[in-house]
Amino acid sequence: VFTKSNYCVPICQNEMHFGADPSPVPFLLHQAWLEHHSRSLGLFIDGKFVCPADGRSCSLADSKGSIVCSTACAEEADISQCASSAVNGFKSWSSLSCNQRAKVLLRLVSVLGQHGQCFSELCELCEASCSTAALVRLLQFYSSWAQLRDTLLTDWTPVGVVAVVTSKDCSLYSLLLKVLPALAMGNSVVVVPGQSTAPPVLLLAQLFTGAGLPAGALNVLTGSDITLGVKVSQNHSISYVNYSGNKECDGVMLCKATAGMGVPVSVSPCIGAICPFIIFESADINSAVDEVMEAAFRKKKEVFWVLCVQESVVDSVVAHLRLRMAKMKCVTLHSEADRERLDAAVQEAQQLGATLVQSCADPTSGAQYPSTVLCGVAPSSPCVVNPCPGPLLPLMTFRSNTEAVTLGNHSPHGQAASIWTEDLTLALETARSLSVGSVWVNSHSISDPCLPVCGHKVSGTCTDGGQEGLYQFLRPSSSSPPLPRSSPVSMDYTQFGTEASPPIIPDESDPARYVSPQSHLQFVAGKACKSVSGCSVAVQSPGGGGGVLAYCPDGGRKDVRNAVEAAIKVQPGWMKKSPSARAQSLYSLAKGLESKRRDIAAAINTQTGLSMDEAEKEVELSITRLSIWAAYCDKVQGGSLPMPNSGSALSIPEALGVMGVVLPDKNPLLSMVTVLGATIATGNAVIMVPSQKYPLPALAFIKVLQSSDLPAGLVNVITGSRDQLTVALANHSVIKAIWYWGSAEGCQYLQYTCTSPLKTLRLCKDQEGKDGELNWTQCHPSFLEEMWRSAVQWKSVWIPTA
Structure with a gap:
């Protein structure tokens, strides 16, 4: 029979001493x-x-x-x-x-x-x-x-x-x-x-x-x-x-x-972006303040948050912030240099009228700093534009939804945003209007691999996550790599595209037999016009032995500037049009091309030397290609994603904005309408540079554009020196993407130049007569899908349900 005295001691001894060391040290596997x-x-x-x-x-x-x-x-x-x-x-x-x-x-x-x-x-x-x-x-x-x-x-x-x-x-x-x-x-x-x-x-x-x-x-x-x-x-x-x-x-x-090495490079600066945390008056203030505290003042931040609060609830939000921050301790910084930067930023903000909400007294020395909210700062304040690493949260106010979107889009970054409101319609409308890749409604910093993560503006040129993120690691089986590996060309980037166009020399033939070549116009802001410089370039006949066929405008930087200004005005409205409305415009464009097929086929025949049968075949393929892109408009869209947690998520394809396209020499009409259809079907505006060698089919197509119902400025066609216009496109900060078919020097120049601001590039070297050259007559599904995906950027919207 066991009594209390003879069974308690062994059990206690087992609990305290069995397998124990006099001074136990936890066994850490990573140390081993x-x-x-x-x-x-x-x-x-x-x-x-x-x-x-x-x-x-x-x-x-x-x-x-x-x-x-x-x-x-x-x-x-x-x-x-x-x-x-x-x-x-x-x-x-x-x-x-x-x-x-x-x-x-x-x-x-x-x-x-x-x-x-x-x-x-x-x-x-x-x-x-x-x-x-x-x-x-x-x-x-x-x-x-x-x-x-x-x-x-x-x-x-x-x-x-x-x-x-x-x-x-x-x-x-x-x-x-x-x-x-x-x-x-x-x-x-x-x-x-x-x-x-x-x-x-x-x-x-x-x-x-x-x-x-x-x-x-x-x-x-x-x-x-x-x-x-x-x-x-x-x-x-x-x-x-x-x-x-x-x-x-x-x-x-x-x-x-x-x-110049022929290797595609995608960049996603995912750390250090400035992201808006927007609180509307219809939000649950308690929950919103709890989450902004966790987002802004946690130990390690990957982004800098800027708090945007509707004016009607700003006093309530600040009061809740004071209450939450009352018992917070100072945050340890990496170095005293970070503390000095924070001190300078806070002092400058106070001089500009900001007021402070701090968690505790500021220590006199050491690499520590109290959690700080700067209330009433302006969007142009240095603490907003160039924030310091540390526990610092700028707070700005807005009155309406439009002002909230303006504040949210003020940053050059477009990584993410957090929206707080109980009004789902307001949340979705705001999410659609923000130029960011990820939007969290009544939540923040949620990640899952099924959600596409795509940086907008300067926040990246690639998409990660979801099915959309897989395509960067794939290429269509039907085509060879667009950029074969090679060694860089030795070139002076400051001199690229500065060579003057060849002068036009008066013809010395018999005046009685001389017929003046036709002078064509380019297409900018919905109007056929001359170049700003007033100069022209001669278009030679096939082989160069038949003299001058025509003259076309010698466009330059100012023509690109005018085209971009027109495109900026019209592109947001075009993007907001329903996919079916964009499809009808493309069908109308195809119908207009059908009505002028003989004239455009004649231009292809005259310019390239192809027979009329071959030229008419290219026109027919072009009409079909436009119809295919019209059908794409409302067929390939995003949708709802299955999430592992409670809630719903949407993936939404959006237009890149204003795009620049430098077209190839091969199939001058078919290549033009293929790229044109891909860009405007997805909601973009485009500035197109036709083939410098064969510009007449593109100039003939301008008449089709003039008679179409496309908004003025959506499509612009500028002729001239390919290199000069490439430089103008590359150096314009508003242009979001450039598709280029041309020389190795041009590809290398764009890769070197289009980094600040960051542009999405699609580059192909001319390989006339060589294996691997793109066959524009083949309408392979993966080829069209790749082009469609290159013309969009993705936005994910997370909506929790519990």
């Missing part, structure tokens, strides 16, 4: 992993860790300044070895079936179940925000797309070796949002992570290999700065480069360094 590598992490190449060629490394410290480990610094020899491994890895990985690739991604979910704690601890140590649950969700989502690639994305093929480059402050989640879809589509990936995310990425690469990923399909190169990313991108084995980070100058450096 780091110790296993002697706290010196190498490069991950061809499925294993390797030492760098020269043995250089750099130290990684935690938030307290303690050294966590050292990471290797890759050099040229390491990059070459990695590129070779990635090419072999691509062959192995892409040759697997969709089902086999999906199984590998799903297998990693099981592997994470075993090593998830180590991964989470390492992410926390390195301050690389990505939970195991978020990673599992990414793997499950993209494994499904890996399974369905050949079923739902037919006629698309992987681009090859993808380089994913990030800055040191880019989150691990943002990096994986690019790596996993690239792998799911069958590409191999070379990751160049920021220093802080390098250890978790190296651990994941090791786990991927253990899950069955072929050696070389995922490689990791580490270094100290963006220079490594530039060197990797310049390697000729790389097919596509995707940069994500917080330093715009790093993305600019990457674009300029790869100009």
